[in-house]
Amino acid sequence: MSDVPGNTNDSKAQKHQRAMEKTKQKVDANIAQAQTEQSVVVLLTGNGKGKTSSAFGMVMRALGYGQKVVVIQFIKGEQLSGEELFVKNHLPEVAFHQMGTGFTWDTQNRDSDQAAAVATWQLALAALRDGQYDLVVLDELTYMLAFDYLAEDQIIDAIQQRPAHQSVVITGRGGGSELKAICDTVSEVKDIRHAFNSGIKARKGVDY
Numbered sequence: 001m002s003d004v005p006g007n008t009n010d011s012k013a014q015k016h017q018r019a020m021e022k023t024k025q026k027v028d029a030n031i032a033q034a035q036t037e038q039s040v041v042v043l044l045t046g047n048g049k050g051k052t053s054s055a056f057g058m059v060m061r062a063l064g065y066g067q068k069v070v071v072i073q074f075i076k077g078e079q080l081s082g083e084e085l086f087v088k089n090h091l092p093e094v095a096f097h098q099m100g101t102g103f104t105w106d107t108q109n110r111d112s113d114q115a116a117a118v119a120t121w122q123l124a125l126a127a128l129r130d131g132q133y134d135l136v137v138l139d140e141l142t143y144m145l146a147f148d149y150l151a152e153d154q155i156i157d158a159i160q161q162r163p164a165h166q167s168v169v170i171t172g173r174g175g176g177s178e179l180k181a182i183c184d185t186v187s188e189v190k191d192i193r194h195a196f197n198s199g200i201k202a203r204k205g206v207d208y
């Protein structure tokens, strides 16, 4: 009877249902196993696109539950971004800081760059000590380690001593191995292809 289309579909549907039931059992078992209620440190790294935008996805999630959020960007240049515009124009409740001036590819002045990194780290440190914040985003922090502008052990200490309910999201390529080791969730975004490398200009709303 397998040549009757209806029967084939029926068995496909049954197979699908069995597979879904198995998956559900696995997922339910995993959910039942995860019993620890605690804040987390998330590291989003790798060469592919999607790290900062994922961090801002978590900002939206946190805000959805009325949580307090602070975003600190250790960014290289002064390129405006959609997320910056949106936060500044529509989300006055989000604390938002950028390293900005003193650190651009044009200046290439190591001393002023490091001074800017250290000053911005002071803001991060204050946030990591401030119990009002549920979510602290340290965007592009890993570059400060790569350039040796900030000490990895200081960052680790501050993260480990943060308020118990506070989660932290760190983004950027690379990242120190010790920092990586203390993160609860580490995702590496892999670059398969990026439009820019085919000569397509960075696009508003997608890339910045």
Ligand code: ATP
Pocket (backbone or CB within 6 Å): 047, 048, 049, 050, 051, 052, 053, 054, 171, 173, 189, 191, 194, 196, 197, 202, 206, 207, 208
């Ligand atoms: P996004 O902000 O889009 O989530 P990201 O944070 O993962 O990207 P960054 O390394 O911070 O990536 O770089 C930011 C900018 O560089 C974005 O405009 C992004 O589209 C672009 N970009 C990211 N990865 C690549 C890549 N592999 N090749 C070229 N451009 C890239």
Ligand code: MG
Pocket (backbone or CB within 6 Å): 051, 052, 053, 140, 171, 172
């Ligand atoms: Mg980024």
